Amino acid sequence: MNDAIFTLRHVGMIKELAATERYGHADLDTVTDVLGEHGRFMQEVFGPTNVIGDREGLKWSPEGVTTPDAFKVAYSKFVEAGWQGLNAEVEYGGAGFPEAVFTCALEFMTAANGALTMAPGLTTGAIECLQEWGSEEQKERYLRRIVTGEWTGTMNLTEPQAGSDVGLCTTKAEPVGDGTYKITGTKIYISFGEHDMADNIVHLVLARTPGAPAGTKGISLFIVPKFLLDDAGEPGERNDVRCVSIEHKMGIHGSPTCVMSYGDDGGAIGFLVGEECQGLRAMFTMMNSARIAVGIQGVALGDAAFQKALVYSQERLQGRKLGGDSYAPAAIIEHPDVRRMLLFMKSHIEAMRALLVYNSAATDMARCTEGEESERWQEIADLLTPVSKAWCTDVGMEVTSTAIQVFGGMGYVEESGVAQHFRDARIAPIYEGTNGIQAMDLVGRKLGMRMGGAVGDHLQRMRDLDAELEAAGPEFASMREQLAAGVVVLNDTTNWLMTNGLSNPVEALAGATPYMRIFGLVTGGWLMARQALGAKADLATADQADAGWLNAKISTARFFLEQMVPQAAGLTASVTAGSSVLYDVDATTLASV
Numbered sequence: 001m002n003d004a005i006f007t008l009r010h011v012g013m014i015k016e017l018a019a020t021e022r023y024g025h026a027d028l029d030t031v032t033d034v035l036g037e038h039g040r041f042m043q044e045v046f047g048p049t050n051v052i053g054d055r056e057g058l059k060w061s062p063e064g065v066t067t068p069d070a071f072k073v074a075y076s077k078f079v080e081a082g083w084q085g086l087n088a089e090v091e092y093g094g095a096g097f098p099e100a101v102f103t104c105a106l107e108f109m110t111a112a113n114g115a116l117t118m119a120p121g122l123t124t125g126a127i128e129c130l131q132e133w134g135s136e137e138q139k140e141r142y143l144r145r146i147v148t149g150e151w152t153g154t155m156n157l158t159e160p161q162a163g164s165d166v167g168l169c170t171t172k173a174e175p176v177g178d179g180t181y182k183i184t185g186t187k188i189y190i191s192f193g194e195h196d197m198a199d200n201i202v203h204l205v206l207a208r209t210p211g212a213p214a215g216t217k218g219i220s221l222f223i224v225p226k227f228l229l230d231d232a233g234e235p236g237e238r239n240d241v242r243c244v245s246i247e248h249k250m251g252i253h254g255s256p257t258c259v260m261s262y263g264d265d266g267g268a269i270g271f272l273v274g275e276e277c278q279g280l281r282a283m284f285t286m287m288n289s290a291r292i293a294v295g296i297q298g299v300a301l302g303d304a305a306f307q308k309a310l311v312y313s314q315e316r317l318q319g320r321k322l323g324g325d326s327y328a329p330a331a332i333i334e335h336p337d338v339r340r341m342l343l344f345m346k347s348h349i350e351a352m353r354a355l356l357v358y359n360s361a362a363t364d365m366a367r368c369t370e371g372e373e374s375e376r377w378q379e380i381a382d383l384l385t386p387v388s389k390a391w392c393t394d395v396g397m398e399v400t401s402t403a404i405q406v407f408g409g410m411g412y413v414e415e416s417g418v419a420q421h422f423r424d425a426r427i428a429p430i431y432e433g434t435n436g437i438q439a440m441d442l443v444g445r446k447l448g449m450r451m452g453g454a455v456g457d458h459l460q461r462m463r464d465l466d467a468e469l470e471a472a473g474p475e476f477a478s479m480r481e482q483l484a485a486g487v488v489v490l491n492d493t494t495n496w497l498m499t500n501g502l503s504n505p506v507e508a509l510a511g512a513t514p515y516m517r518i519f520g521l522v523t524g525g526w527l528m529a530r531q532a533l534g535a536k537a538d539l540a541t542a543d544q545a546d547a548g549w550l551n552a553k554i555s556t557a558r559f560f561l562e563q564m565v566p567q568a569a570g571l572t573a574s575v576t577a578g579s580s581v582l583y584d585v586d587a588t589t590l591a592s593v
């Protein structure tokens with residue numbers, strides 16, 4: 001909680017946002033109260049259901065999917081408390097808080113129960129999509145009930161032959177003649193595609209209308225409710241959509257991953273969102289929101305695992321404290337290697353949190369400014385979204401894995417609870433566009449934004465911190481030096497990709513994943529340095545208790561900049577090597593050992 005508020009103040013621009021008309025109600029005191037209450041709710045209501053969901057799992061029958069009783073109780077309290085609408089527009093019943101605040105709230109929720117949070121998480125994406133693309137009628141009939149949480153939303157892209165390549169979608173949408181469409185086809189891996197926690201499920205489904213062009217240009221988006229609405233807008237007749245099975249997975253056991261069959265009895269009734277063949281644009285609104293939500297899974301599950309590892313490291317006695325004269329066993333936190341693991345986790349968690357909050361705040365700023373200023377903020381949000389998704393989920397997995405390492409053998413035993421966090425975190429680099437696809441998006445689309453101007457400005461903003469770091473004195477000298485070196489690495493690899501990618505995209509894409517890591521490390525380092533400066537400023541007025549916390553903040557930033565950011569330089573060769581070595585060994589030879 002402390003760190004969320006601190007991050008909102010120092011990188012989340014909460015003061016600037018509260019000064020705008022749109023977010024005038026989101027002043028720091030109000031946000032602190034709201035997040036405090038939200039965190040307490042999640043800890044008390046969602047938290048106790050986490051292990052239950054993991055152990056009990058879900059039951060499928062032809063009638064539907066049964067979630068654990070504890071989920072139904074927790075979800076109904078969530079709806080009653082009105083948390084679903086936290087960042088939804090006031091006009092449709094939401095509380096209208098900034099995305100940056102919602103990012104902090106979603107982290108609390110996910111840390112409490114990541115699997116259950118997938119229902120409200122995807123519902124938030126559906127809200128954002130309908131707010132932007134839905135007709136007034138759709139907003140009145142569906143959006144309002146989704147904002148309350150009474151109905152949940154889903155995202156239906158994936159099909160057996162259309163995973164990363166959404167353009168291969170074959171689900172059909174035939175116009176009925178009365179403005180509706182009959183949807184037929186199979187969608188797979190649909191999270192919370194079916195469950196018993198809400199009165200209706202509003203599926204947002206990608207499908208192809210007759211004669212539509214091949215590929216992504218021919219895809220449209222439809223609302224397909226589980227229950228069709230009667231004249232009074234209440235759920236009535238069952239639509240022709242069913243969950244025909246659920247997957248058995250290594251993690252997120254409480255989140256039903258559904259195979260959805262549309263139109264087994266003649267066609268599910270669907271309602272077009274926006275215009276025909278513009279579906280992917282609309283779905284991107286939902287996907288961008290979901291990409292941030294998945295990035296949050298990295299930091300939230302990482303932090304949940306870190307908290308457990310930290311407690312264990314203080315209790316577990318093994319080995320002697322080096323340099324002391326006592327033969328009594330010491331708590332493992334005294335050993336340098338355990339300290340290193342703890343700081344690896346803590347510093348990455350703070351860097352990831354800062355990136356996600358900054359990315360979300362950029363979206364907020366784009367929404368409440370105009371003209372070129374708004375465009376520039378939107379560029380920042382667009383540039384950083386693949387990094388927030390991919391870097392935070394790759395690192396989230398490493399952090400949960402490191403937490404297991406701190407526990408030793410007990411970490412591998414389910415009882416410790418960290419094993420679940422590791423299993424749950426493993427999916428995040430895969431869904432919402434694999435991290436490989438995110439790296440391609442960063443290199444292939446985002447670097448070219450405004451002919452390289454967007455990434456150029458990002459690099460310049462990082463350079464601009466140099467004067468402040470210099471003025472902050474000797475304590476900040478190493479941070480200053482390492483940030484400057486990291487920015488050079490990011491600048492050089494960016495230039496290499498932009499130069500070589502133009503002549504041969506394969507060359508650039510071969511290095512996209514290591515480049516993504518460099519981008520995350522250096523941007524994370526910049527945000528940590530900004531936070532260290534913020535902590536120094538806060539120290540001037542802090543009492544003793546806060547001073548300890550703020551000094552730890554500075555030391556953690558120093559660790560990240562001194563020990564993590566320099567790793568970026570080591571990845572340069574992987575980015576600039578090009579593709580030839582990857583193809584020197586052909587597919588048949590790869591198989592020989």
Ligand SMILES: Cc1cc2nc3c(=O)[nH]c(=O)nc-3n(C[C@H](O)[C@H](O)[C@H](O)COP(=O)(O)OP(=O)(O)OC[C@H]3O[C@@H](n4cnc5c(N)ncnc54)[C@H](O)[C@@H]3O)c2cc1C
Pocket residue numbers: 155156157158162163164165188189190191192249257427430431432433434435436437440
């Ligand atoms: C638990 C779970 C929940 C999910 N929830 C949803 C949901 O709610 N809604 C939904 O629509 N989908 C959902 N998905 C689907 C998920 O988004 C896809 O699994 C994901 O996009 C990858 O598609 P795929 O599994 O077909 O893998 P593939 O596309 O077959 O990819 C396999 C590998 O090849 C790589 N690859 C593929 N194409 C390229 C390329 N052009 N260049 C470089 N590398 C490439 C990938 O990075 C990956 O490593 C979920 C999946 C799971 C497992």
